[in-house]
Amino acid sequence: MVVLSKLSDKIDQLGVPKPLIAHALVGAAIMAWSLKVAVPILIKNSKQKDEKVSSNGILKTQVSDEEESKVAEAEKLLVAQNLKNKKAKEPGLNKEFFKQLKEMIKIMIPRLASYETGLLGVHTLCLISRTFLSIYVAQLEGTIVKYIVRKDVKQFCLVLLKWFGIAIPATFVNSMIRFLESKLALAFRTRLVRHAYRLYFKNQNYYRVSNLDGRIENADHRLTEDINVFATSIAHLYGSVTKPCFDLMLIGLSLMRSSQKMESNIFSGPLLSGSVILLSAHIMRVLSPKFGQLVSEEANRYGYLRHIHSRIITNAEEIAFYGGHKVELQQLRQAYNRLVKQMNNIFTQKLWFVMLEQFFMKYVWSGTGMVMVSLPILTGSAGSSSKPGSSSSSESMVSERTQYLTTARNLLISASDAIERLMSSYKEIVALAGYTSRVAGMFEVFEETAQGIYSKTTVAKSNETEGVIEFQNGLPVAKGRIIYASPDSTSISLRSVPVVTPNCDVVVPCLNLEIEPGMHLLITGPNGCGKSSLFRILSGLWPIYAGELHIPKPVEDKPCMFYIPQRPYMSIGSLCDQIIYPDSREDMARKGITQNELRSIMKMVTLEHIVERDGFDVVRDWKDILSGGEKQRMAVARLFYHKPKYALLDECTSAVSIDVESNMYESAKAMGITLLTITHRPTLWKFHTHILEFDGLGAWTFRKMEADEKQKKYD
Numbered sequence: 270m271v272v273l274s275k276l277s278d279k280i281d282q283l284g285v286p287k288p289l290i291a292h293a294l295v296g297a298a299i300m301a302w303s304l305k306v307a308v309p310i311l312i313k314n315s316k317q318k319d320e321k322v323s324s325n326g327i328l329k330t331q332v333s334d335e336e337e338s339k340v341a342e343a344e345k346l347l348v349a350q351n352l353k354n355k356k357a358k359e360p361g362l363n364k365e366f367f368k369q370l371k372e373m374i375k376i377m378i379p380r381l382a383s384y385e386t387g388l389l390g391v392h393t394l395c396l397i398s399r400t401f402l403s404i405y406v407a408q409l410e411g412t413i414v415k416y417i418v419r420k421d422v423k424q425f426c427l428v429l430l431k432w433f434g435i436a437i438p439a440t441f442v443n444s445m446i447r448f449l450e451s452k453l454a455l456a457f458r459t460r461l462v463r464h465a466y467r468l469y470f471k472n473q474n475y476y477r478v479s480n481l482d483g484r485i486e487n488a489d490h491r492l493t494e495d496i497n498v499f500a501t502s503i504a505h506l507y508g509s510v511t512k513p514c515f516d517l518m519l520i521g522l523s524l525m526r527s528s529q530k531m532e533s534n535i536f537s538g539p540l541l542s543g544s545v546i547l548l549s550a551h552i553m554r555v556l557s558p559k560f561g562q563l564v565s566e567e568a569n570r571y572g573y574l575r576h577i578h579s580r581i582i583t584n585a586e587e588i589a590f591y592g593g594h595k596v597e598l599q600q601l602r603q604a605y606n607r608l609v610k611q612m613n614n615i616f617t618q619k620l621w622f623v624m625l626e627q628f629f630m631k632y633v634w635s636g637t638g639m640v641m642v643s644l645p646i647l648t649g650s651a652g653s654s655s656k657p658g659s660s661s662s663s664e665s666m667v668s669e670r671t672q673y674l675t676t677a678r679n680l681l682i683s684a685s686d687a688i689e690r691l692m693s694s695y696k697e698i699v700a701l702a703g704y705t706s707r708v709a710g711m712f713e714v715f716e717e718t719a720q721g722i723y724s725k726t727t728v729a730k731s732n733e734t735e736g737v738i739e740f741q742n743g744l745p746v747a748k749g750r751i752i753y754a755s756p757d758s759t760s761i762s763l764r765s766v767p768v769v770t771p772n773c774d775v776v777v778p779c780l781n782l783e784i785e786p787g788m789h790l791l792i793t794g795p796n797g798c799g800k801s802s803l804f805r806i807l808s809g810l811w812p813i814y815a816g817e818l819h820i821p822k823p824v825e826d827k828p829c830m831f832y833i834p835q836r837p838y839m840s841i842g843s844l845c846d847q848i849i850y851p852d853s854r855e856d857m858a859r860k861g862i863t864q865n866e867l868r869s870i871m872k873m874v875t876l877e878h879i880v881e882r883d884g885f886d887v888v889r890d891w892k893d894i895l896s897g898g899e900k901q902r903m904a905v906a907r908l909f910y911h912k913p914k915y916a917l918l919d920e921c922t923s924a925v926s927i928d929v930e931s932n933m934y935e936s937a938k939a940m941g942i943t944l945l946t947i948t949h950r951p952t953l954w955k956f957h958t959h960i961l962e963f964d965g966l967g968a969w970t971f972r973k974m975e976a977d978e979k980q981k982k983y984d
């Protein structure tokens with residue numbers, strides 16, 4: 270301010286008239302706006318010209334466009350918004366938003382008598398008290414000015430003391446409002462997170478969402494960032510909508526009372542300001558950019574960037590071995606550049622919208638406020654009937670008017686502040702629509718995938734799927750059934766079950782199998798013929814589109830099937846936690862398994878040296894500490910711990926030396942575990958009694974293995 274006033278003095282000294290400067294400023298603003306409109310058009314035109322003139326230029330533009338579209342395509346694949354049969358819903362202030370918000374509120378406030386309602390109640394109380402305090406402070410300031418005009422020192426000091434006194438509760442209430450807002454946001458977030466986690470782990474949804482459905486690109490981002498932003502924004506919005514509403518209501522009443530005191534028409538002011546505000550709000554609403562869509566798109570791009578980062582972290586070793594940093598860096602850069610582009614787009618749109626907003630709020634409304642405040646004095650009859658010449662009464666009238674003006678001015682400042690906050694809340698609501706759509710959309714997808722309803726972009730009806738999969742409304746229907754037989758029945762049977770991938774590619778049109786305990790089955794065939802897919806179907810991960818799958822009902826503490834992949838998963842925890850996974854220590858204690866038994870299991874898989882080295886209870890990053898072969902042996906140790914009826918072994922010993930592998934197979938058979946093995950190693954043939962051979966074209970044979978055949982393969 271000091272600098273500005275000095276500058277103003279300097280201008281006065283130079284003799285430049287101030288109106289001229291004001292005109293120059295307005296001219297500069299208009300020029301800036303014209304540039305904003307004209308420059309993009311000029312750039313576009315010049316780009317088109319460049320493309321025509323320079324062949325080099327054409328190449329560059331095409332290449333960057335291609336790269337851009339490649340990233341956009343990857344993003345789209347990830348986001349998979351443009352589903353074939355489901356029109357993507359654009360987030361915005363529409364019926365869908367209110368429906369979704371209602372659902373979310375039901376999750377955040379499940380009961381009328383809940384912790385969240387209590388918080389909301391106290392928060393509302395604080396907001397109302399803050400409004401009353403603001404009005405009281407405005408009135409006190411009016412009274413202070415009145416006593417200054419009257420030169421009444423005693424009263425002035427008394428009111429000033431009151432003014433200081435009110436500062437203590439006022440500042441406490443302010444701080445309390447912020448505190449309660451944060452508590453509310455956290456409470457909402459906790460409810461949403463609990464609900465989301467419950468859904469995410471329902472019916473193997475964490476697998477289904479990313480493998481069988483294409484609507485949610487990166488669930489981790491939605492489960493963490495989006496829920497957090499949504500909860501924070503809705504808690505903030507509650508305060509930033511209700512407080513200005515209370516402010517406006519109570520300030521309006523207070524202003525009407527003051528006008529009444531001045532004996533003027535109490536309706537003209539509110540009517541005038543109401544119409545100006547409504548009209549300007551309508552203009553701003555019409556001209557407002559679609560912030561909901563913009564924010565949602567920004568979140569998508571941000572999510573994609575995070576997805577690439579997490580891919581690099583997960584596959585760091587492979588990328589380092591390949592020396593693939595150039596490709597990864599380029600992908601990261603492209604993803605970041607697309608995010609920046611979207612953010613810049615939002616900033617630019619905001620620049621012009623904020624300018625328009627400020628014009629209405631700072632100038633049009635202030636002008637209306639001035640008219641509104643002056644109306645009761647200019648048109649009111651208070652004081653006009655006082656006798657001429659009576660100096661004491663005219664002095665008192667002047668001080669009354671000054672008090673009215675000061676109070677009204679303060680109240681108007683608060684009111685305009687309230688309207689400004691309401692207006693900016695509109696933008697927040699539109700942005701909230703974007704977050705609501707992402708969080709509610711995630712819940713919707715979770716609910717559907719848990720029921721086996723999937724949507725993938727690549728799903729299509731074709732000649733190949735004809736007669737194998739049934740389609741309804743363009744979506745495949747999983748008509749097959751999983752039948753859990755009584756625990757006494759120990760066989761697994763597949764009756765006319767097709768092996769179909771989540772993309773609806775039919776790998777094997779019809780498979781019939783009857784596996785009894787002790788029937789050790791070897792599964793072979795070329796790459797991609799559906800061997801692992803069969804395991805996915807047996808484990809219930811992939812939907813069954815036809816036929817029936819009969820499996821024994823799982824009995825508590827003894828799983829029917831136990832799957833071991835080529836790259837076993839190492840959980841967070843100690844060595845003991847790795848062996849007993851997915852059991853917990855409590856489960857282990859309940860089953861009565863001791864550390865000595867774990868030690869002998871480790872001996873069976875020749876990993877006793879790890880027990881000697883690290884003990885059972887030290888928490889380590891086992892994924893990095895153990896070698897490939899050690900991890901596979903650890904997975905077999907898990908199998909020995911759980912002792913299931915059937916073991917689904919998917920090349921799970923490919924990195925284990927042949928002698929250790931043979932010992933492990935012998936031990937498994939001795940434990941009474943029936944083996945279903947996918948392998949390319951001939952050394953394993955001798956441990957099996959039956960063979961299932963896929964030809965890679967959809968056909969298969971299932972037969973008993975001849976004794977000489979086992980030997981022949983071994984040779």
Ligand SMILES: Nc1ncnc2c1ncn2[C@@H]1O[C@H](COP(=O)(O)OP(=O)(O)OP(=O)(O)O)[C@@H](O)[C@H]1O
Binds near residue numbers: 797
């Ligand atoms: N999640 C998935 N989504 C779509 N298609 C898949 C998915 N997983 C596998 N497929 C496809 O299903 C087919 C069978 O795959 P599967 O993993 O069963 O092969 P496999 O016989 O085990 O091969 P390999 O010997 O190489 O392990 C392949 O064409 C593969 O591309």
